[in-house]
Amino acid sequence: MALLEVHDLHKHFDGVAALSGVSLHVERGEIVGLIGPNGAGKTTLFNCITGALRPDRGSVRLDGEAITGLPPHRVAQRGLARTFQLVRPFAELTALENVLCGQPHARERLWAVALRKTPKALEERAWGLLEFLGLAALAHRPAGALSYGQQKLLALATALMGEPKIVLLDEPFAGVNPTMIEHILERLKALNAQGVTFLVIEHNMEALMRLAQRVYALAAGRVIAEGTPQRIQRTPEVLEVYYGQ
Ligand SMILES: Nc1ncnc2c1ncn2[C@@H]1O[C@H](COP(=O)(O)OP(=O)(O)OP(=O)(O)O)[C@@H](O)[C@H]1O
Numbered sequence: 001m002a003l004l005e006v007h008d009l010h011k012h013f014d015g016v017a018a019l020s021g022v023s024l025h026v027e028r029g030e031i032v033g034l035i036g037p038n039g040a041g042k043t044t045l046f047n048c049i050t051g052a053l054r055p056d057r058g059s060v061r062l063d064g065e066a067i068t069g070l071p072p073h074r075v076a077q078r079g080l081a082r083t084f085q086l087v088r089p090f091a092e093l094t095a096l097e098n099v100l101c102g103q104p105h106a107r108e109r110l111w112a113v114a115l116r117k118t119p120k121a122l123e124e125r126a127w128g129l130l131e132f133l134g135l136a137a138l139a140h141r142p143a144g145a146l147s148y149g150q151q152k153l154l155a156l157a158t159a160l161m162g163e164p165k166i167v168l169l170d171e172p173f174a175g176v177n178p179t180m181i182e183h184i185l186e187r188l189k190a191l192n193a194q195g196v197t198f199l200v201i202e203h204n205m206e207a208l209m210r211l212a213q214r215v216y217a218l219a220a221g222r223v224i225a226e227g228t229p230q231r232i233q234r235t236p237e238v239l240e241v242y243y244g245q
């Protein structure tokens with residue numbers, strides 16, 4: 001049984017068919033890539049999986065259970081976390097406080113953080129994540145003072161706080177310098193070796209090819225190809241939408 005199973009998802013925005021029957025699956029322990037030109041429907045797919053948007057049709061199953069149409073916090077509680085294409089930490093809170101606000105009980109967590117009443121075990125977990133990602137020295141800085149790449153790492157730490165079964169990453173390398181790309185890439189591989197499953201949207205093909213074991217290509221709301229990174233780059237349909245060849 002797949003860890004994440006998306007079946008025949010459809011989503012329209014007045015007149016625009018953002019998703020037209022998307023099906024895909026992610027097995028436990030995999031890193032699966034999702035590529036496609038701007039406007040292909042990648043983020044919309046993430047929004048429909050995570051409950052940020054309600055699909056018009058189709059179903060999403062996580063670890064065998066239907067999660068279609070559940071609100072985001074319920075989906076998070078079932079073990080699915082995400083990061084956003086544009087990172088948006090709580091700029092005034094410290095890096096550590098941001099991680100403590102991590103899913104899946106964000107609302108309660110936010111109060112606990114505001115009241116400085118975080119249980120010790122949670123604080124230890126947050127420290128552990130900051131250390132693992134190389135952010136420990138910045139733990140008490142306001143998140144807004146961190147570089148964009150560091151904010152992306154912080155978003156990853158926050159997503160990991162709830163010990164998710166699967167993490168959906170929306171362009172983890174976009175707007176990040178080459179050294180930081182290497183660092184993020186290596187940490188994602190280390191997390192995967194520890195058992196974390198990932199579905200990763202990315203335009204940086206070179207980085208994604210080194211990360212993902214399997215890749216889906218999306219164009220105009222449909223899956224047009226699926227396969228290993230090597231194979232997908234040679235698929236005529238993919239070359240066509242990227243280079244018009
Ligand atoms: N909330 C919305 N309201 C109306 N149209 C939307 C909305 N969200 C997305 N769209 C449209 O749906 C289509 C798919 O957008 P989406 O953001 O999913 O693409 P994407 O593959 O993530 O692109 P990019 O690589 O640029 O991030 C686009 O035509 C977009 O304009």
Ligand SMILES: [Mg+2]
Nearest residue numbers: 042043044085
């Ligand atoms: Mg997008």
